[in-house]
Amino acid sequence: MLIEVNGEKKELHQPQALAEAIQHWGYAGAAIAVAHNDEFVPRSRYATLQLQDGDRLEIVAPMQGG
DSSP: OEEEETTEEEEOSSOOBHHHHHHHTTOTTOOOEEEETTEEEOGGGTTTOBOOTTOEEEEEOOOOOO
């Protein structure tokens, strides 16, 4: 199953929840915001939102600097 993450195609070998995919892609514990198919996803839904083939995710993390 293919998921588009920040404009890049990523493959998942089985259906899984957003929380599992985030961990798989190395974002576990990071301060991030996620949009799923152009809709903001509250952190409370990460564990229950099941990803589907063709879904689009935007994952953003705050940047520091000055």
